[in-house]
Amino acid sequence: MPIPLFEGRLAVVAPCGPFNPDRFAAGLALAEAAGLQLEPLPGLLQPHRYLAAHDDHRAEQLIEALTADRYAGVWIARGGYGLTRILDRLEGLSLPPERPVLGFSDVTALFCALHRLGCGPLIHAPVVHSLSSTDAGDRQQLWGLLRGERPGPLAGRSWIGGRAEGWLCGGNLCLLASLCGTPWQLDATGAILVLEEVGEPPYRVDRMLQQLRSAGVLDGVAGIAVGELVGCAAPEGADWSIHDVIREHLAPLGVPVVGELPIGHGARNRPFAWGAPAQLGDGTLTWSPPLHVS
Secondary structure (H helix, E strand, O other): OOEOOOOOEEEEEOOOOOOOHHHHHHHHHHHHHOOOEEEEOOOOOOOEOOEOOOHHHHHHHHHHHHHOOOEEEEEEOOOOOOHHHOHHHHOOOOOOOOOOEEEOOOHHHHHHHHHHOOOOOEEEOOOHHHHHHOOHHHHHHHHHHHOOOOOOOEEOEEEEOOEEEEEEEEEEHHHHHHOOOOOOOOOOOOEEEEEEEEOOOHHHHHHHHHHHHHHOOOOOOOEEEEEEEEOOOOOOOOOOOHHHHHHHHHHHHOOOEEEOOOOOOOOOOOOEEOOOEEEEEOOEEEEOOOOOEO
16 A cells, blocks of 8 residues: 655654754755655754653654644654653554654654554654764665665674574664563564664663563564664773674574664664565565555
8 A cells, every 4th residue: 555655744743852953954854855745743842851842742742643634654853762751642542554653763662662553654764853964875765765665685794694584673772671561562573673772881782682581572583683883882902892792692592693784873774664574694684665655
């Protein structure tokens, strides 16, 4: 079923942290130059501590973006923090089953909730705030995806050999760990699970991976696709790397692991869609959209 993102209007909302107005404006300009029609909801930025606005305001605007008939999709303004505070507001709502939502980072929590509620497609992609700092080629991949073009393969490095097929899901490691033990905990059975992180020292990455393992999130995964780990390096002079920490946790799963994929908080952030059929192996992640996006 076509999803006319280049024909309808995309609501832009800020359910997470405050954004830089100049970077936000630059992102809007890039999307509009590509032919998209973006409509930021009024009064997005009303900073409250480390949030774009108070919970009630952020939740109301997110719900409006997800439910109002005039919108063809939703694009999140910026990540950061805040979505886990308002996920419970989505319970009991009548949400359209087919409304694309775009974002990453803190948006991983929203994707986990919407996936459980049967909504989507959920497109892990740059937020509006990060579009201007995203690799130009990756932006073109996103425009192509939104026009219905087949995405190209993502090249990384094979960390643990083998090949796997499954459905795509995942995103920010910290957010996936923070949902453990909540109603929104991810069930990744049969999935190619994507993990990326930013600004976390190795011992915290270790702790979050252990949390996923202990909570059962990694039980039954078909494979693991590791994106960029920005600012997560081992201390200078260490005889081990952050990659060693991750492999130590993932090797016992007995599934293929491909690392260093162009997904995450660096300049490289190729889009992928939750639920899409995917193949992993030989240092490559390939996937096909589950729906035609036009």
